Amino acid sequence: ESDLCCIPLRDIVYRVAMPAAWADDLLDAPWEAVARRPWIVAPEPSTHRRLVMGLFGEPALQPDRIIEADNESVINNLVESGVGISLIRDEIVTQSVDAGHSVVWPSTQVTTKLWLVHAADRETDPLVMALVAVLREIWHAESG
Secondary structure (H helix, E strand, C coil): CCCEEEEEEEEEEEEEEEEHHHHHHHCCCCHHHHHCCCEEECCCCCHHHHHHHHHHCCHHHCCCCEEECCCHHHHHHHHHCCCCEEEEEHHHHHHHHHCCCEEEEEEEEEEEEEEEEEEHHHCCCHHHHHHHHHHHHHHHHHHC
């Protein structure tokens, strides 16, 4: 949008995470078997929901059962508790896998970008300028 300034900060990798108890049935299963299980997604409108639904492709292939949760930690807890499958950020699911609470279906990962977005007409606002400068310094240091 022309009325917005968008600054990319970093890539975010999401992995298909499922309860550890489902590993024997699904770890080596084809997508169709994984897709038939319940899925946990964020409500509309959200990037998380769009990313999950993008895995399914055509509307006819959408998941049969959807559980909505509006918080990343709740989604992770629901996966760990055996409620369903979801996309979870790599750094979060890695901790869950290391603790033995979930497993990652190895055939898919999704990458998106984290952005700072602000109104273009505030680009010269000292507060916005300071925020942008600090974020560029922090994110550049983390990516470098």
